[in-house]
C-alpha cells in the first residue's frame with residue numbers, strides 16, 4: 001500500500017496538505033472530504049497554516065493560495081488559463097472542437113467578444129429583448145394560474161435563445177433543432193469531461209473513443225459545421241445577388257458576421273463557423289443559466305424584493321419599454337440582486353491557472369511548472385468584508401455602491417468577488433451575461449409572479465471546489481395580467 005502511495009505521489013507537495021489522513025493509502029477519505037466538505041477543508045487549512053495549502057483531488061493535487069495573492073496571480077505570465085482548459089477539459093479530443101475554438105490560435109472568439117459584446121454595444125439589445133420575450137412565452141406560457149415550470153429546460157431555453165439572437169443570428173436563433181443541438185452539445189461535453197476525469201490520465205485518450213457522450217459530441221460537431229456552412233453560404237449568395245442588382249447587401253449584426261469579417265478569416269487555422277458557435281455555447285450557456293436559476297430561487301424566497309424591482313424596471317425602461325445600455329445600467333437594485341445571488345453559490349476558488357514554467361511567490365517560495373493553482377474565494381462570505389455574510393440581502397451591493405465601495409457592480413471582478421476571474425483572462429462575456437440576465441429578469445418580473453413550491457427548500461449542491469444551483473428546484477409561475485411595455 002505504501003508503494004502505491006509513493007507511486008501516486010509524483011512530487012512532494014510544497015504546501016501543507018489539508019486532506020492527508022493516516023492509513024488513507026488509496027486516498028478514498030481524502031477525495032470524499034474534498035467532494036463533500038471542501039469549504040471546511042479550506043477554512044480550517046487557512047486558519048491553521050496561514051498561507052498557501054494543497055488539497056488532494058481525484059487525479060492529483062491543487063494548490064490554493066490566499067486571496068491576498070490575487071493580484072500576483074492576475075499579473076503573473078508564468079500562469080496560464082488556456083493551458084488549464086487544454087489539460088483539464090481535454091480540448092484536443094475529437095468532438096471537443098467547440099471547446100478548442102475558445103482558445104484557437106487566432107483568438108477569434110475572445111477578440112470578437114471583447115470588441116462586440118462590450119458594455120457599449122447597444123445594437124444587439126433589441127434582438128436579445130425580442131427573443132427573450134418569445135422564449136418566455138414559449139417556455140413559461142400565459143396561464144394565469146400557478147403552474148410549475150420544467151426547471152432546467154425552461155431556464156436554459158430562455159438563456160440559450162437570448163444568446164443565439166446574437167451568436168447565430170436570425171436564421172437559426174429560434175430554430176428548435178439548432179437550439180437542441182447546442183444545448184445537447186454543452187450537456188454532453190461537460191458530462192464527458194466529468195467521466196474522463198474518473199479514469200487514470202494515461203487511459204483517457206483510449207476511453208474517449210468509447211464514451212457515448214464523446215461520440216455524441218463528435219456527431220454534433222459534424223452537424224453544427226454542416227448547418228453553419230449552409231448559413232454562411234446562404235449569406236454569401238444573398239450578398240452576391242444584391243451586388244449583381246446594384247443593391248446594398250443585407251447587414252447582419254451577429255457572431256457569424258463578426259467572425260466572418262475578422263481580419264484573419266482566410267487563415268486556414270481559423271476554426272469553422274460551426275466550432276465557433278459551439279465554443280460560444282460552451283462558454284456562455286451553463287454559466288449564465290446557473291446565474292438565472294439562482295436569482296430566480298432567491299427572488300422567489302424574498303418576495304419583498306419584487307415590487308421595488310418592478311418599479312425600478314418600469315422607471316428604467318420607461319412606459320415604452322425602451323431597451324438600451326443606459327436603461328440596463330439604471331437597474332441598480334437588479335444588478336445588486338444578481339450579484340448577491342452569485343455571492344452565495346459557494347464557488348470556493350477562482351483564478352484557476354496552470355503553472356507553465358517554474359514561478360516564485362512574493363515570499364520566495366518556488367512553485368514548479370505543471371502545478372495547478374487557484375485562489376481562495378472565501379472573502380465573498382467573510383465577516384471582515386460583509387455584514388451578516390451568511391444571509392441574503394438583495395440590497396447589499398447597492399448599499400456598498402452608495403457607500404462608495406469599489407467593484408460593487410455585477411460585471412466588476414475584484415479580490416473580494418472574483419466570480420468572473422481577472423487579469424488577461426477575465427471573462428470577456430460578462431457584459432453580455434449582465435445584459436441577458438437583466439433583460440430576462442425585466443421580462444419575467446414584469447409579466448410573471450414566481451414562487452417556490454410550497455414547502456420546498458432549495459440549496460446549491462456542492463461538489464469539491466465548485467457547486468451547482470439546485471438542479472431539482474421546483475419553481476412555480478403565473479402570468480400577470482400585463483403585456484409587454486406596461
Ligand code: HEM
Nearest residue numbers: 283284287288291351419420421422425426427428429433
Ligand atoms: C454569469 C455568467 C458567467 C460567468 C460566471 C463566467 C465566468 C467566467 C470565468 C470565471 C472565467 C475564467 C476567468 C479567469 O480565470 O480569469 C471565464 C472565462 C471566459 N468566459 Fe465567462 N462567464 C460567464 C458568462 C460568459 C458569457 C455569456 C460568455 C460569452 C458570451 C463568456 C465567455 C467566456 C470566455 C470566452 C472565457 C475565456 C477567456 C480566456 O480564456 O481568456 N462567459 N468566464
